[in-house]
Amino acid sequence: MTIIDILLGFTVMMGLLLIGLPVAVVMVALGVAGGMILYGPVLLGSMGPVLWGVSNESVLTAIPLFILLGELLLRSGMADRMYGALSLWLGRLPGGLLHTNIGSCALFAATSGSSVATAATVGTVALPALGERGYRPDRSLGSLAAGGTLGILIPPSVNLLVYGSLASVSVGQLFVAGVIPGLLLTALFMVFVTGESLWLRRRGLSDAARPEAEVPLEAKLRGLLHLIPAATVFAIVMGSIYLGIATPTESAALAVIVALLFVWREGRLSFAFLDTCFRQTAKTTGMILLIICAAFTLNVTLALGGITGTVSAWVAGLGLTPVALLFALMVFYLILGMFMDVLSMQVLTIPVVVPIVTAAGIDPVWFGIFVVLMSELGMITPPVGMNLYVVQGVRSDGGPFSDVVKGAIPYAVLMLAFTALLIFWPGLALWLPRSLY
Numbered sequence: 212m213t214i215i216d217i218l219l220g221f222t223v224m225m226g227l228l229l230i231g232l233p234v235a236v237v238m239v240a241l242g243v244a245g246g247m248i249l250y251g252p253v254l255l256g257s258m259g260p261v262l263w264g265v266s267n268e269s270v271l272t273a274i275p276l277f278i279l280l281g282e283l284l285l286r287s288g289m290a291d292r293m294y295g296a297l298s299l300w301l302g303r304l305p306g307g308l309l310h311t312n313i314g315s316c317a318l319f320a321a322t323s324g325s326s327v328a329t330a331a332t333v334g335t336v337a338l339p340a341l342g343e344r345g346y347r348p349d350r351s352l353g354s355l356a357a358g359g360t361l362g363i364l365i366p367p368s369v370n371l372l373v374y375g376s377l378a379s380v381s382v383g384q385l386f387v388a389g390v391i392p393g394l395l396l397t398a399l400f401m402v403f404v405t406g407e408s409l410w411l412r413r414r415g416l417s418d419a420a421r422p423e424a425e426v427p428l429e430a431k432l433r434g435l436l437h438l439i440p441a442a443t444v445f446a447i448v449m450g451s452i453y454l455g456i457a458t459p460t461e462s463a464a465l466a467v468i469v470a471l472l473f474v475w476r477e478g479r480l481s482f483a484f485l486d487t488c489f490r491q492t493a494k495t496t497g498m499i500l501l502i503i504c505a506a507f508t509l510n511v512t513l514a515l516g517g518i519t520g521t522v523s524a525w526v527a528g529l530g531l532t533p534v535a536l537l538f539a540l541m542v543f544y545l546i547l548g549m550f551m552d553v554l555s556m557q558v559l560t561i562p563v564v565v566p567i568v569t570a571a572g573i574d575p576v577w578f579g580i581f582v583v584l585m586s587e588l589g590m591i592t593p594p595v596g597m598n599l600y601v602v603q604g605v606r607s608d609g610g611p612f613s614d615v616v617k618g619a620i621p622y623a624v625l626m627l628a629f630t631a632l633l634i635f636w637p638g639l640a641l642w643l644p645r646s647l648y
Contacts, residue, residue, distance in 0.1 A: 217518055220245065224559070225550070234555040235505035242509035262504055269460060270376050271503070275496040276463035277367050280444065281328050282488040283470040287479045289440050290319055294336045296434035299426050305412070306404035308346065309354045312337050313404065316358030317397040318438065320365040321445040322466075326553070326590050330359025330598045334605040348610050350407070353618020356598040357400060360587035360626075363553065365393035367448050367463065370553060370586060373503065374579045377561040382459045383452045384644040385579045390449070392580055392640050396629055403625055440473045453647060499554060506558035513562060526567050533571045537634050540564065541585065541627070548589020552597055556586055580640040581633065588626050591619040 220241065227237045284290065294315045301310040315333045320326075334355045341351040363370040366386035375382035444466045451457035451465060474480045512518075531539065547556055561582065568578050590598040599615045633639055 238505040238509040246512040273460040273463045279492040287474045292437035296437040299434045305408035312354040313358040320362035326362035329362035348614040349618035352615040356602045356619045357622030378565045387644040388640045544585035553586040
């Protein structure tokens, strides 16, 4: 199969996705059709064992557990109290509650692992308070949309789980590798908020119509109690993985048990509460696993057709250095993220791209962080930036969608700059996993 044939197939796939066909349907259709063309009906016999093997992969068991963990914390009301506690400490900084938006997103991301859930939850809690204090809509919405993207980088992350499964990379190492980049990106967002606020003040413009009032230290310290559930869950997940006493799946199960104890202590544990959490977890898990199984169906055709080898040889023939290859992939993922959701981007590209970057001498653990960063960027780039629509959907003032896009653009630029920094300084992601493993 030539590179022209591969590009034609990719174009057909993108066309089918753009007209609105579900990504799982497109991948299965192309996988089966391509296999039938190349090898005839005999290929169908190879797909059954592959799908059975994928369905029984132990690492994928962690996906519903982490989704359930996020649902428990989301629906128990802990996120509301967590936002209030952080606002006591961050509200007086230049930028005020915008820092609280980003800090709350980072903390909730450390327990939910989902960008959409993070943006929706924190946005629902934060927007009324931001509106009352007169914050500019574009700055408020942009900080929430961008802060929500931290949910797929700061571990535990469902998308890192998916990458580990597709690329056959240790999920534990991926989780560890995501800690420092996640914290640094959070700090970078907060530095930007501070700088923008100081710049506005110098021009005589105000961040907020009503600055936050000073809060006694005693009240701040009491507020820290509301951060205990999220901090405990994060410590259990990452601590058990760091210490080597639990796999990601086992750590997720431990975290769910602890979260149930916190829900019970809050007096929210009931059959109706659990029914809602379990139903939503089942819906989300079913969607993710359906797409993963469809991706492996397509991968059978890609592998047997030698498509990965053809693409690798073509890329090698271009004579790109590893750095040039990564910048080319940055452009590729930037464009792809404008039209596809995160999971679709991952399952369609990882099986083909990972062998190429590995052959170029790029660490697959580091590349997992790179892919997740670029996937984050796709969450806030129109026209299909999921977080943009989520944040717009939870606002109640009926303002224009352009407010969200305008507010998110500076954060997208920051994420591109941070990804470039990661390319030139890979130790930011690799130092911690290499030290621990």
